[in-house]
Amino acid sequence: MEGLVAHLLPHGQIEPSLVLRRYLSEIRGIYRDQEAVNKILREEGDRLVYEVYLGEVPEAEGHVAYCTTVIYPGTVGDEFHMTKGHFHARRDTAEVYLGLRGKGLLLLRREQGPYQVLEFGAGLLGYVPPFWAHRTVNIGDEPLVFFAAWPADAGHDYVTAERLGFGVFVRRLLDGYRLEEALGS
Numbered sequence: 001m002e003g004l005v006a007h008l009l010p011h012g013q014i015e016p017s018l019v020l021r022r023y024l025s026e027i028r029g030i031y032r033d034q035e036a037v038n039k040i041l042r043e044e045g046d047r048l049v050y051e052v053y054l055g056e057v058p059e060a061e062g063h064v065a066y067c068t069t070v071i072y073p074g075t076v077g078d079e080f081h082m083t084k085g086h087f088h089a090r091r092d093t094a095e096v097y098l099g100l101r102g103k104g105l106l107l108l109r110r111e112q113g114p115y116q117v118l119e120f121g122a123g124l125l126g127y128v129p130p131f132w133a134h135r136t137v138n139i140g141d142e143p144l145v146f147f148a149a150w151p152a153d154a155g156h157d158y159v160t161a162e163r164l165g166f167g168v169f170v171r172r173l174l175d176g177y178r179l180e181e182a183l184g185s
């Protein structure tokens with residue numbers, strides 16, 4: 001491929017890019033309160049939780065994949081909107097995040113050992129070292145928008161991340177959030 005310059009649009013979209021839209025019905029398994037999921041689907045229909053604008057880069061060694069992610073504000077029960085979260089299929093690959101707008105948390109965990117929770121958002125840069133699964137949570141009232149870059153051949157392993165969870169639930173409080181440890185993490 002040739003070099004390129006893409007546009008970063010005001011709401012965080014990248015152009016050109018491939019757009020992935022994650023709706024609640026498709027990611028419902030990440031939420032603890034399945035009754036709340038059913039209620040939303042029944043009463044308001046499906047809900048767009050987040051979008052990924054993926055740069056058009058080959059998934060090949062040597063390339064750097066990049067995207068922006070826009071997580072819309074909201075809760076499911078008392079849990080905030082968040083990404084599915086994943087390990088890299090090639091575990092020895094890292095990722096860099098740059099917060100562009102909003103307020104969030106970066107949840108990290110290894111397959112064995114403790115998890116980590118970092119405050120992340122506009123003006124902050126996050127580093128996900130090799131071997132750590134990563135999930136992002138929007139704890140604010142506006143979209144959480146961030147840019148990410150990682151080795152393009154890293155791949156996504158959602159299955160292990162779903163099986164292990166992230167060790168912690170992020171619950172909304174009137175004036176912020178509370179972390180609640182998940183059982184068996």
Ligand code: M6P
Nearest residue numbers: 052067068069083084085086148
């Ligand atoms: C970040 C990166 C992407 C990821 C996106 C959404 O921007 O980590 O690789 O696709 O978040 O997260 P997920 O793939 O876990 O739904």
Ligand code: ZN
Nearest residue numbers: 088095134150
């Ligand atoms: Zn990743």
